[in-house]
Amino acid sequence: MAWKTINRQESVVDADAPSALSEAVREKIRSFFPRYETKRAVLLPALWIVQNTNGHVSHQAMVEIADLLEIHPSDVLDTLSFYTHFWTHPKGKKVVTVCRSLSCELMGGADVLAEVKKQLGIDEHGTSADGQYSLVTEECLACCDHAPCMIINEKTHKHLRPADVAGILADESNDRLAIPRSDLFDAPLGAVEGSGESASVDRVIGSTSDVDEMRDAD
Amino acid sequence: MGKFEPVLTRNVGVPHSTDLKVYELRGGYRGVRKALKMTPEELIDEVKDANLRGRGGAGFPAGVKWSFLPKDRTTTYLCVNADESEPPTFCNRVLMEHDPHQLVEGIIIAAYATQSQVAYIYLRGEFHEQFHVLQKAVDEAYASGYLGQGVFGSDYSLDVYLHRGAGAYVCGEETGLIESLEGKRGWPRIKPPFPAIEGLFRKPTVVNNVETLSCLPHIIERGASWFTSIGPPHSAGPKLFCISGPVNRPGCYEETMEITVRELIERDDLGGGMLPGKKVKGVLPGGASMGALTADELDMKMDFDDPRKYGLLGLGTAAAVVFDEDTDIRLVLRNLARFYGTESCGQCTQCREGTSWMYKIALRIEEGAGRLEDLDILLETARNMGMMPGLSICGLPDGATYPIETIVKKFRSELEAAIRAQPPGRAQEMLRVLN
Numbered sequence: 001m002a003w004k005t006i007n008r009q010e011s012v013v014d015a016d017a018p019s020a021l022s023e024a025v026r027e028k029i030r031s032f033f034p035r036y037e038t039k040r041a042v043l044l045p046a047l048w049i050v051q052n053t054n055g056h057v058s059h060q061a062m063v064e065i066a067d068l069l070e071i072h073p074s075d076v077l078d079t080l081s082f083y084t085h086f087w088t089h090p091k092g093k094k095v096v097t098v099c100r101s102l103s104c105e106l107m108g109g110a111d112v113l114a115e116v117k118k119q120l121g122i123d124e125h126g127t128s129a130d131g132q133y134s135l136v137t138e139e140c141l142a143c144c145d146h147a148p149c150m151i152i153n154e155k156t157h158k159h160l161r162p163a164d165v166a167g168i169l170a171d172e173s174n175d176r177l178a179i180p181r182s183d184l185f186d187a188p189l190g191a192v193e194g195s196g197e198s199a200s201v202d203r204v205i206g207s208t209s210d211v212d213e214m215r216d217a218d
Numbered sequence: 219m220g221k222f223e224p225v226l227t228r229n230v231g232v233p234h235s236t237d238l239k240v241y242e243l244r245g246g247y248r249g250v251r252k253a254l255k256m257t258p259e260e261l262i263d264e265v266k267d268a269n270l271r272g273r274g275g276a277g278f279p280a281g282v283k284w285s286f287l288p289k290d291r292t293t294t295y296l297c298v299n300a301d302e303s304e305p306p307t308f309c310n311r312v313l314m315e316h317d318p319h320q321l322v323e324g325i326i327i328a329a330y331a332t333q334s335q336v337a338y339i340y341l342r343g344e345f346h347e348q349f350h351v352l353q354k355a356v357d358e359a360y361a362s363g364y365l366g367q368g369v370f371g372s373d374y375s376l377d378v379y380l381h382r383g384a385g386a387y388v389c390g391e392e393t394g395l396i397e398s399l400e401g402k403r404g405w406p407r408i409k410p411p412f413p414a415i416e417g418l419f420r421k422p423t424v425v426n427n428v429e430t431l432s433c434l435p436h437i438i439e440r441g442a443s444w445f446t447s448i449g450p451p452h453s454a455g456p457k458l459f460c461i462s463g464p465v466n467r468p469g470c471y472e473e474t475m476e477i478t479v480r481e482l483i484e485r486d487d488l489g490g491g492m493l494p495g496k497k498v499k500g501v502l503p504g505g506a507s508m509g510a511l512t513a514d515e516l517d518m519k520m521d522f523d524d525p526r527k528y529g530l531l532g533l534g535t536a537a538a539v540v541f542d543e544d545t546d547i548r549l550v551l552r553n554l555a556r557f558y559g560t561e562s563c564g565q566c567t568q569c570r571e572g573t574s575w576m577y578k579i580a581l582r583i584e585e586g587a588g589r590l591e592d593l594d595i596l597l598e599t600a601r602n603m604g605m606m607p608g609l610s611i612c613g614l615p616d617g618a619t620y621p622i623e624t625i626v627k628k629f630r631s632e633l634e635a636a637i638r639a640q641p642p643g644r645a646q647e648m649l650r651v652l653n
C-alpha cells in the first residue's frame with residue numbers, strides 16, 4: 001500500500017500563490033448572501049461552489065472563503081471537517097459513493113463494492129492512478145427500494161449487480177443527470193484546468209477499513 | 219371498508235407530474251388559496267383538529283408545535299427537514315422527486331400559519347436529482363407569483379430557499395439541522411430552549427418534515443374531519459410506508475395506519491411477499507432506530523401506539539427492512555452498530571464512546587471472536603447512553619440502543635449458538651491482536 005504523508009513542516013498556505021477563488025466563484029458565493037441573516041450561513045454553499053469548480057477545498061481556499069464570509073479560517077476548517085462530502089486534498093474527477101447500509105448489504109452491496117474496488121484498483125478513500133475516480137462508502141442513500149445502489153458524482157445507479165460494474169465505470173456519461181439542472185450549483189466535474197489551484201492528483205492514497213484489518217489479523 | 223384512495227402519492231406515475239401546470243390541472247394549489255383566506259389562528263386550529271402528527275419520526279402534533287411560537291415575535295423561520303438519512307427510509311425522496319409542488323404548497327400553508335418570512339428546505343447532500351427537481355418547482359412558483367412578494371396576490375410575502383447538507387445523519391435532528399444551516403458543524407443544541415422559542419439565528423423557528431408538510435394542502439382543502447376519518451383514532455391520516463430488503467416489490471406505498479407489518483410485507487399491492495425461497499427472519503419496521511421484530515411479531519400495527527407494545531421505540535419513519543432466514547443475525551447487528559458508531563456527532567461522551575464500543579463488539583462477534591459476556595456488555599452499554607435517562611443532548615443514542623437491544627434480546631439464542639460454535643481460543647487470540 002502506497003502511503004504518502006502530508007508535509008507539515010512547511011506552511012500549508014503560500015501567501016504568494018495565485019488566488020484559489022476566481023472572481024466568478026466569489027461572485028457566485030456573494031449571490032447567496034441575501035438569503036441568510038449572517039454571512040457565515042453561506043459557508044456550506046460556498047464550500048460546495050469551491051469544491052465543484054476546484055475539485056477540492058485547499059487550505060488556501062479556506063483562508064479566502066473565511067475572508068469573504070468575515071469569519072476565522074479555523075471556523076471554515078471546523079465546519080468542513082465535520083461533513084463527509086468535502087475534500088481537502090485532490091480527488092478523482094468522479095467520486096463513486098457506494099451505499100453500505102442494511103438494505104443494500106442484504107441485497108448484495110458488499111459484492112458490488114468489492115467489484116468496484118477490483119475494477120478501479122483502489123480501496124475506500126483511494127483515488128485511481130489516472131485521477132479519474134475516487135471511491136468512498138456512505139450510509140443509506142435513501143434509495144433502498146433500488147438496492148444495492150451507488151452514486152457517481154450526481155447520478156444514482158440502482159439495482160446493481162457485480163457484473164454491471166465494469167460497464168458502468170466505462171460509460172463516459174455515468175455521472176450526468178438526465179433531467180434539466182438548476183444553475184445554482186455547477187456540476188461537480190472535479191479538477192478543471194485553468195483555475196488557480198493545482199488540481200492534479202499526484203498520489204494514490206490507500207486505506208483499509210477495520211474489517212480488513214481484522215480479517216488480516218488471522 | 220372501502221379501498222383506501224391514495225392522496226399524497228396521487229401524482230406519482232402521472233406523466234410530467236413535476237410540472238406546475240400538471241399539478242394545477244390535477245387540483246393542486248387549491249388548498250393554499252383557501253388557506254390564505256383564513257387567519258393564521260384558524261389554520262393552526264384546523265391542523266390541531268386534524269391531529270396531524272409529525273412524520274419525521276417523533277410523531278409530535280404539528281399544530282401544537284406551531285402554537286408554541288411566542289405571540290410577540292417579529293421574525294419567524296420555517297425549516298423543512300428533507301435530510302432523510304435514516305436507513306432504510308426513502309418516502310420523502312419519492313415525494314420530492316414526483317410531486318415537488320405538493321411540498322411547495324404545504325410549505326406556503328405552514329409558513330403562512332406560522333407567519334414565517336423565510337422557509338429553508340434542508341436537503342441532504344446526496345439528493346442531487348431531487349435538488350434540481352425541487353429548485354425548478356420553486357423557480358416556477360416564483361415565476362407564477364406563488365412565492366416572493368405578495369403570494370397569490372395577498373399581502374403575505376414568503377421566500378423559499380434550498381440549502382444543501384454535506385453528509386451527516388445528525389443534521390436531520392432539528393437543532394443539528396439549524397446549526398448546519400448557520401454554517402456550523404451539525405452539533406445538536408441542548409434543549410430547552412426549543413426551536414419554537416430560539417431556533418435559526420436565535421429566532422423562533424419551526425422544523426417540519428417533508429411528509430408532514432405534504433399533508434397540509436389536503437387537510438385544508440378537505441377539512442380536519444376528513445383527515446381524522448382515515449385510520450385509527452390517534453394515528454389519523456394517510457401515511458407513507460417504505461419496504462425494502464428481499465421482498466418482491468420494494469417501494470414506497472401509501473396506506474392508512476391500520477396495516478400490520480405482515481400486510482406491508484405480504485400484500486400484493488404492497489411488498490408482494492418475500493422473494494422466492496426466502497422466509498422472514500426479522501424486520502426493522504420503523505427505520506433502523508426503532509428496533510427489530512421477530513417473524514412471530516408481524517401482527518404489529520404500523521401506527522403510533524402499537525410498536526411500544528413490542529418493545530420498540532415507536533413508529534419512527536415507518537420504513538421497514540426485512541431480513542431473511544439465510545441472513546446471519548451477526549451481519550445485521552454489525553451493520554446497524556456501525557451506522558451509529560460513525561454517525562454519532564461526538565459531543566456527548568457516552569454516545570460517542572458507547573456507539574463505537576457497540577460497533578467494535580458487534581464487529582468482533584461477526585468476525586467469529588465474540589464472547590458470551592459480550593451480549594450482556596452490549597445490553598449494559600445500551601442502557602446507559604440514551605436520552606431516556608437524561609444523559610444525552612439529542613435522540614441519536616436512543617435510536618442506537620433500540621436496534622441493538624432488541625436484536626440481542628430477541629435473537630439471543632442465535633447469537634449464543636454462533637459464539638459457542640467458534641473455534642476455542644479465537645476470542646482471546648483476537649483480543650490480543652487488537653489490543
Ligand SMILES: Cc1cc2nc3c(=O)[nH]c(=O)nc-3n(C[C@H](O)[C@H](O)[C@H](O)COP(=O)(O)O)c2cc1C
Nearest residue numbers: 272273274299301302303390391392426427430613
Ligand atoms: C438523530 C436524529 C436524526 C433525525 N433525522 C431526521 C430526518 O432525517 N428527517 C426528519 O424529518 N426528521 C429527522 N429527525 C427528527 C427531527 O428531529 C424532528 O423531530 C422532525 O424533523 C420534526 O418534524 P415533524 O414534526 O414534521 O415530524 C431526526 C431526529 C434525530 C434525533
Ligand code: SF4
Nearest residue numbers: 563564565566569612
Ligand atoms: S447524543 Fe450523540 S449524536 Fe446527539 S448530540 Fe450527543 S454525541 Fe451528538
Ligand code: FES
Nearest residue numbers: 099104141143144
Ligand atoms: S440502504 Fe442503501 S440506499 Fe438505503
